[in-house]
Amino acid sequence: MTLMDERICSLFKRRWQQTLTYWSAFFSFGLCIAFLGPTVLDLRCQTQSTLQQITWVFFSQQFFLLVGSSLGGLFKRTLSSSLIALFCCTLIISFVFAIIPLCNHVLLLSVAMAIAGLAMGVIDTIANLQLVKLYQKDSAIFLQALHFFIGLGALVSPLVADPFLAEDSCVLGANWTANSPSSSDLQHLRNSMAGHGAVIGNISQYPLHTEGLVITRVSYAFWIMALINLPVPAAVLTLMYHERLLSCSRNNPLLIDRDSLSSTSPTSDSGQGHGSWIGCFNPAKLRGRPASFFILHALGGAILFITDGIIGSYAGFVYTYAVSPPLLMGHKTAGCLDSTFWASITIGRLAFIYLSYRYTAPRLLTFSLVGVILVQCLLLIFYTSCVFLFIGTCVLGLCISSVFPSMLAFTEDILDYKGCVTTVLVTSASTGEMVLQLLVGSVIQSQGSYSFLLCCTISSFIGFCLFLLLLYVQHSHRNCHTESSQNTELKEKPKTGGS
Incomplete structure (x- = not known):
C-alpha cells in the first residue's frame, strides 16, 4: 500500500x-x-x-x-x-x-x-x-x-x-397586498x-403578478x-x-506537456483514442472490432443513463413526494431534503477518493448499485416515515455518488483507452438526467407521488442487471482479446524465425 x-x-x-x-x-x-x-x-x-x-x-x-x-x-x-x-x-x-x-x-x-x-x-x-x-x-x-x-x-x-x-x-x-402569495407559499414554489x-x-393556484414594479x-x-x-x-x-x-512562435518546443503523454501511446491523439460522436462512427476505426466492443459502450452508457436519471429524478421530485400524502411534511423541512441529497453525494465522492485506490472499480460499483437498490426498497417499505426519508436520502446519495466516475474508469480500462468511451458515457448520463426526469414526472402526475419511489426502484434494478451483463460481456471481451493476441503471435513467429 x-x-x-x-x-x-x-x-x-x-x-x-x-x-x-x-x-x-x-x-x-x-x-x-x-x-x-x-x-x-x-x-x-x-x-x-x-x-x-x-x-x-x-x-x-x-x-x-x-x-x-x-x-x-x-x-x-x-x-x-x-x-x-x-x-x-x-x-x-x-x-x-x-x-x-x-x-x-x-x-x-x-x-x-x-x-x-x-x-x-x-x-x-x-x-x-x-x-x-x-x-x-x-x-x-x-x-x-x-x-x-x-x-x-x-x-x-x-x-x-x-x-x-x-x-x-x-x-x-x-x-x-390582497392576492400575493405568502412567503411560505413562495418557499413551496421555490422548493418545487x-x-x-x-x-x-x-401550483398555478398562487397568483404571481407579471406586471408591476x-x-x-x-x-x-x-x-x-x-x-x-x-x-x-x-x-x-x-x-x-x-x-x-500562448506563443505563436514556430520554434516553440512540443505544444503538449511531456508528462501528459508519458502514459499514453504515441498515437493517442492521432484519432485512435478518445473521440467525438463523429469519430465513434468512423468505419475505418470500427472495422474488425468484435461485437463485445460495441456492447460494452452501449451497456456503460445505459447504466449511466439510468443512474444519472435516478439522481435527477430524486433531486427533482423528493420535495414533492415529501409534502404529498401520506407524509405531508412541512415546506421548510421538506425543502432540506434536496440539499441533504446533494450534500451526501458530495461527501460520498470525497470518501470514494480514498476507497477507489483501496478497492477495484467493479467492487465499488457492485457495492454502490446494491446499496442503491436496498435503500430504494427500504424507502418503499417505510414510505410513511419522515425520519427514514431523511436517512434514506443520505444513504442513497452516498451510494450513488461514485457510480459515474467508477463506471467511466472501469469501462475505459476494459477497452484499453482506445475508444470513444468518455464521450459516449458523458452524453448518455446527460441524456438520462433529462429524459428520465421527464418520464418520472409524467408518471407521478398520472399515478400519484408514491410512484416516484417505485420508478426509482425499478430503474435501480434495471441498472444493476445491466451491470451484471456488463461484467459478463467484459469477460467475453477479454477472452476474445487474448485469443486474437495469441493468434497474432503465432502468425508472427515463422517470420521472426526465418529472418
Whole structure:
C-alpha cells in the first residue's frame, strides 16, 4: 500500500497543475448547474414572465448541456484545442453570470442559459477525457475527486444566492397586498422548482403578478458568482502558459506537456483514442472490432443513463413526494431534503477518493448499485416515515455518488483507452438526467407521488442487471482479446524465425 501511495503521489506531483485545473473547471460546472432552482422565482420577476414560461429556461439549459457533452469530444485531438475550449467555456460561464441580471425577457434568459448549458457540456466531456488520458489505469481516484468538485460548486451556488432571494412577491401590482402569495407559499414554489424545473402538482393556484414594479436583489448573487468563477479561466490560462500554448512562435518546443503523454501511446491523439460522436462512427476505426466492443459502450452508457436519471429524478421530485400524502411534511423541512441529497453525494465522492485506490472499480460499483437498490426498497417499505426519508436520502446519495466516475474508469480500462468511451458515457448520463426526469414526472402526475419511489426502484434494478451483463460481456471481451493476441503471435513467429 505504501508503494501504491508513493506512486500515486508521484503521478500527482508531476501533473498537479493540469489536474487542479480540470478539478477547478468542474467546480465551475457545479456552480452553474445549481443556481437556477433557488433563483428561478426572482428571475421570473426580473423577466416579468409566467411560471410556465420560466420553466423553459430549465429545458434550455439541460438540452444544450446534452448538446455540449456530445460536441466536447471534437476538441480532444490535441491538448491545445482542449485547453482553448476549456478556457472559452469557463470564461463564458462567468460572462453568463454577469449578463443574467440584464436579461429582462424570458427569451433572452433562455438564450443565455442555452449558452451556459453548451459550455457546461463541453467542460464535462473535456475534463473527464483529459483526466483519463493523464492517468489511465490510475484515473479512478482522480475522477472521484473531479466529481467531488461538481458537488462542491453545487453547494456553494445556493449559499451565495440565498441572502439575495426575495422573501415576498418581487413584482408589486396594484392589488398585490390582497392576492400575493405568502412567503411560505413562495418557499413551496421555490422548493418545487429546485430540481431542474421539475414542477408538478397544482401550483398555478398562487397568483404571481407579471406586471408591476420589480423589486429583486438577485442581480448581486449572479455578479458575486461571476467573480467567484473568474479564477477558473485564469487557472486554465496559466496552464496554457505553462504548456507554452500562448506563443505563436514556430520554434516553440512540443505544444503538449511531456508528462501528459508519458502514459499514453504515441498515437493517442492521432484519432485512435478518445473521440467525438463523429469519430465513434468512423468505419475505418470500427472495422474488425468484435461485437463485445460495441456492447460494452452501449451497456456503460445505459447504466449511466439510468443512474444519472435516478439522481435527477430524486433531486427533482423528493420535495414533492415529501409534502404529498401520506407524509405531508412541512415546506421548510421538506425543502432540506434536496440539499441533504446533494450534500451526501458530495461527501460520498470525497470518501470514494480514498476507497477507489483501496478497492477495484467493479467492487465499488457492485457495492454502490446494491446499496442503491436496498435503500430504494427500504424507502418503499417505510414510505410513511419522515425520519427514514431523511436517512434514506443520505444513504442513497452516498451510494450513488461514485457510480459515474467508477463506471467511466472501469469501462475505459476494459477497452484499453482506445475508444470513444468518455464521450459516449458523458452524453448518455446527460441524456438520462433529462429524459428520465421527464418520464418520472409524467408518471407521478398520472399515478400519484408514491410512484416516484417505485420508478426509482425499478430503474435501480434495471441498472444493476445491466451491470451484471456488463461484467459478463467484459469477460467475453477479454477472452476474445487474448485469443486474437495469441493468434497474432503465432502468425508472427515463422517470420521472426526465418529472418
